[in-house]
Amino acid sequence: MSFDSADFKHYARTVVDYFGLADIAIRAADKADFARLAEIQVAALCASGRDLYGPVKIKRFVERHLRQTLALCRTPNFYVAETHAGVVGCGGWTRVRSGDNEVPCAVSFYVDPEHQRRGIGRSLLTLTETSARKSGIAWLTAFPPLHGADMFRATGYAASDVVPFDLGDDYSLDLLVMRKRLVG
Template identity: 35%
Template sequence: MRADPPTRPALRFDVVAYDDPESVRFIDAVQAFYVDRYGGADRTPVDPAEFAAPRGLFLLGRLPDAGAVCCGGWRRHTAASVAPEDRAVLRPGDAEVKRMWVDPAHRRRGIARALLAELERTAAAAGCARTVLETGDRQPEAVAFYRAAGYTDLPRFGVYRDEPGSLCLARELTVRSDPLA
């Protein structure tokens, strides 16, 4: 007789401020990872207000027995927010995924997949047509994860547009109308 697999505790997502102390703890962990892999923190300019409605969203994922275990957010690009040199790549209405991170003690449990799905769901509900992101060739795990999730290559954009190790990816979303967006 086979034993049933243990049930996975429900992951709950909370909308939080990008600069909330708990968010900052995770963002600092992401930046420390970048320092380890690339020799420096991410140079992409980030304004916490970009991750507040209606411009964006930032999430912490929580498990009942562990508290916060992951974070991630998206910020909406508009005609005014896209740099002239990126206009051939980025579109108004793109949601740029930033600061996706799962605490190492909680990896390999489907948390990253659930987080990305929630970021995509909320971006689509807010009227965004596509998610875009920038990662790097020193993060093969992230590249494989995003490609397995249906992301395809996009020309480089942002502060890393001229960096050969930069990889930009995109995925079209099913747009839903959201009266609160």
């Protein structure tokens, strides 16, 4: 089960209204959004993680992560937030293979640095959790970089482990494993 078109549009509007974002619209991402999402991801990582990770780690992370973003743009559970100026944020959920299992994960939450701290990321996460819940998912996992864990922590995700994400050539980036129960 997932959102039908009318249900999605109504709920997306309700979420952004709740967070006081009258000038924001949330919609499903598509392949045409990819170039802008790449810009947003690079800008967001450079703005908040430059001092922590350095340019080489950011470049390698983006190179690996953008393949996932392109694939996500073809799925029904990956969203973008738009203003009159265009796409300003993204995030959604997908199933990630972990050994023999598929784990439902909140993925690729990025907001353009010029639009951060306005509730856009939280609106995208709220819509993502609702979509996952409507699809019968009881727990959602997230793997944010250490500097990106605050939004998840503030919305009820609990951290369990730090795992290194291999970037090749002896580089890695630490990700925090976080989980949230979506149903009672």
